[in-house]
Amino acid sequence: MADNNIVGIEYNRVTNTTSTDFPGHSSNEDQSWDIEKIKNSLEVKISKLDERESNFDLVHIDTSIANALRRIMISEVPSVAAETIYVFNNTSVIQDEVLAHRIGLIPLKADPDLLTWVDTAQDEKSKYTDENTIVLTLDVTCTHNPNAPKGSTNPKELYRNSHVYAKDLKFEPQGKQVELFKGNPVTAADPNILIAKLRPGQEISLRAHCILGVGSDHAKFSPVATASYRLMPVIDIKQPISGEQAKRFQRCFPPGVVDIDSKGEAYVKDARRDTVSREVLRHEEFDGKVKLGRKRDHFIFNIESTGGMPPEEIFIKSIRLLKSKADYLRNCPIGQ
Amino acid sequence: MSTIIDEQHKDVDPDQMDQDQDIEEYDLDKIKLLPGSSEDGTAASFQIVDEDHTLGNSLRYVIMKNPEVEFVGYSIPHPSENKLNIRIQTYGSITAVEALHLGLENLSQLCGVIETKFMEALN
Numbered sequence: 001m002a003d004n005n006i007v008g009i010e011y012n013r014v015t016n017t018t019s020t021d022f023p024g025h026s027s028n029e030d031q032s033w034d035i036e037k038i039k040n041s042l043e044v045k046i047s048k049l050d051e052r053e054s055n056f057d058l059v060h061i062d063t064s065i066a067n068a069l070r071r072i073m074i075s076e077v078p079s080v081a082a083e084t085i086y087v088f089n090n091t092s093v094i095q096d097e098v099l100a101h102r103i104g105l106i107p108l109k110a111d112p113d114l115l116t117w118v119d120t121a122q123d124e125k126s127k128y129t130d131e132n133t134i135v136l137t138l139d140v141t142c143t144h145n146p147n148a149p150k151g152s153t154n155p156k157e158l159y160r161n162s163h164v165y166a167k168d169l170k171f172e173p174q175g176k177q178v179e180l181f182k183g184n185p186v187t188a189a190d191p192n193i194l195i196a197k198l199r200p201g202q203e204i205s206l207r208a209h210c211i212l213g214v215g216s217d218h219a220k221f222s223p224v225a226t227a228s229y230r231l232m233p234v235i236d237i238k239q240p241i242s243g244e245q246a247k248r249f250q251r252c253f254p255p256g257v258v259d260i261d262s263k264g265e266a267y268v269k270d271a272r273r274d275t276v277s278r279e280v281l282r283h284e285e286f287d288g289k290v291k292l293g294r295k296r297d298h299f300i301f302n303i304e305s306t307g308g309m310p311p312e313e314i315f316i317k318s319i320r321l322l323k324s325k326a327d328y329l330r331n332c333p334i335g336q
Numbered sequence: 337m338s339t340i341i342d343e344q345h346k347d348v349d350p351d352q353m354d355q356d357q358d359i360e361e362y363d364l365d366k367i368k369l370l371p372g373s374s375e376d377g378t379a380a381s382f383q384i385v386d387e388d389h390t391l392g393n394s395l396r397y398v399i400m401k402n403p404e405v406e407f408v409g410y411s412i413p414h415p416s417e418n419k420l421n422i423r424i425q426t427y428g429s430i431t432a433v434e435a436l437h438l439g440l441e442n443l444s445q446l447c448g449v450i451e452t453k454f455m456e457a458l459n
Contacts, residue, residue, distance in 0.1 A: 023403035033401035035445050042449060044457035056457070058450075064397040065446065071390045312458060316451060323447035325391050328362070329384065330440040334433060335368035 006234055006293040011281045019062060019296060046312075054311035057232070058299045065322075066229055066299045072318040073227040075215040079308045080110040080134060080186075082208040082220075083118075089205040092164075094196045102196075103138070103208055104220045106166045107189040107306035110134055110210065112223075114180055118211045130175030134186050134210040137170050142198035155197075162198055167191035169208065186210070189307025223314050225304040232298035233274040236291040241266040245285060252280035272300070370421065373432070379425040380432035387420045388412065395422065398446065399439035404430050 008015035023032045041060040048055035058066060085100035092099070118132045142161045155162040166188030173181055196204060215222030235257070241249045246266035250258040254277075259269040276294065280286050303311040366385060373380035384391070392410040399408040407425040424432040 022400050031401070032403040033398070033442055035442070035449065038446060039449050042453050044450075044453045046457050049458075061450070062394075062397050064393040065450075068390045068394040069450075071388075076390070312454075316454065319447050319451045319454070322390070322394065323444050323451075325387070326395075326440045326444040326447065329367060329387075329391070330437055330444070332362045332366040333364060334382065335364060 005296050007231065007296050009276060009278065009292040009294065011278065016296075021062070049312060051310060052305050052307065054301075054303045054305075054315070056301050058229075058301060059232075060297050061299065062297065063299075066301075068322055069315070069318045070227050070229055070301075072321050073224050073303065073314050074222055076321055077223050077314055077317045078112050078212050078214050079221050079223040079306070080108050080112050080115060080210050080212055081218070082106070082108075082136065083211045083213065084128075084209040086207045086209075087205075088207070089203050091202045092196050092198050092204055093202075099196060099204070099206075103169070103206075104218075106169070106193055106195070107308055108134075108186055108210060109184075109189045109307055110186040111184065112212055112308065115212045128209055128211075130177050132211060133174070134177070135172045135174055136186065136208040136210060137172055137206070138164070138168055138195075138208070139170075139205045140164050140168055140198065141203040142200050144200045155199075159198070159200055163194060164196040164198060164204060165191060166193035166195060168195070223306060223308050224311075225306050227301070227303045227314070229299040229301045231294035231296065232300060233271045233276050234291075234293040234295055235268045235271050235274060236293065237266065237268065237289065238291060239289045241286070241289055248283070249280065249286060249290075252283065252286075253277075376428075377431035377433065378428050379423075381421055381423045382432075382436065384420045384422065386418050388418065392420045392422065394443060395436075395439055398443045399424060399435055401442070402435055402438060405435050408435075 004016070004020065007017050020026070021031045023030070025031060038060070043059040044056060045059070046054070046056040082100075082104045085096075085103055087096045087100070090096050090099060094102075115134070116132045118127055120127070140161045142159050145158055145160050148158045152158055169188055171181070171186040173185070198204070213221035235253075242263065242265045246260050246264060249266045250260060252258075254273055254275055256270055257268065257274045258266050260266055276292060278292065280290055281292065301315070303315060305311045305314060368383050370381040370383050389412070392412065396408055396410045399405055404426050405424060406427050408423065410420060410422040412420055422436070424435050426432060426435050430438075
């Protein structure tokens with residue numbers, strides 16, 4: 001039964017890939033729905049959590065749920081991005097539409113909870129309000145630098161504003177946004193993203209309307225750079241491996257996965273670090289001595305935020321979104 | 337199982353003033369019954385719009401956990417139409433609609449558990 005939860009990884013195939021924890025599958029265990037059982041068995045272990053990246057384990061949960069959460073994080077958790085760009089003047093070499101696209105893709109540090117959804121049914125004039133739109137302006141003109149060192153060929157020394165960066169986007173709070181965004185003004189999450197390069201005489205003057213959106217509409221609205229999971233690797237040493245062979249065995253794995261004890265025998269120190277490269281299966285000498293696998297219900301999530309909100313918030317929002325999907329559908333009348 | 341339904345009824349009945357308004361806010365075209373259901377309602381297919389594998393697969397899993405359910409499966413009939421078909425057949429003691437509703441309630445509960453556990457781990 002214990003093996004039932006391990007996906008086998010062999011030289012050129014995988015085995016036991018489908019979960020079978022359903023009623024009627026096995027006679028000696030009750031597999032029917034039991035929320036108390038889930039409450040007791042579900043484990044969350046957070047191993048890394050910082051402003052941009054989070055790594056945690058979700059144990060004893062089905063793939064369908066883990067995958068739903070991953071999918072929601074990528075495509076359904078709302079975030080703020082520039083949607084409409086009004087170009088007043090652009091004499092740079094980069095075309096308006098390309099420039100607009102680049103600005104759209106810049107991750108913004110803006111709390112999506114402070115905005116409401118734009119009503120797309122309304123006309124262009126009235127749909128953007130101080131409740132649903134953040135206005136950023138970009139006004140740069142490149143000029144010669146009169147104090148440039150003689151003989152310099154570096155554009156940054158020769159000219160002023162030769163490089164336009166994401167930090168040059170200036171937040172213009174509208175109406176009640178002055179109060180609302182007092183403590184946390186909207187800025188680019190990464191200030192040094194290069195938007196365009198200019199030469200003396202060239203100018204960019206534009207206004208960007210940033211709104212709430214979801215990743216399924218456009219990738220710029222996705223709050224995550226990556227949201228992925230992998231299954232916990234399992235390395236099962238079937239027969240003792242010692243001496244020189246143990247050293248060769250150790251080299252089949254990334255550093256820190258396999259260690260050698262005082263008796264010179266190889267043991268698994270940290271399977272979590274393994275990449276499951278299957279290198280060990282290529283060597284005949286280890287035939288039958290080791291079995292590779294992955295725990296089917298142990299998910300190692302890695303969430304990398306684009307900077308709009310912290311990764312743990314994105315994950316929590318994904319859980320709530322899945323919950324609200326279920327709740328909403330539960331209350332929808334079933335039509336004929 | 338019955339306790340779960342009872343709890344849910346308590347949630348539905350509170351003396352909220354905007355109860356009627358709430359019902360109107362639900363999309364009447366969100367889910368419909370597809371042709372091919374049995375007379376007694378123990379086997380039925382549903383079509384849900386604007387949903388995908390995210391809900392389809394997790395709902396399939398939760399409904400499959402119900403011992404009264406004989407079969408459940410979902411499909412997305414065409415990749416460029418955002419429609420989700422889900423088929424439920426029960427052994428006879430409950431209807432397909434009941435199985436679907438219980439599945440949705442259980443899925444919602446599961447999300448609650450995950451959220452609580454994650455919050456605990458955060459603090």
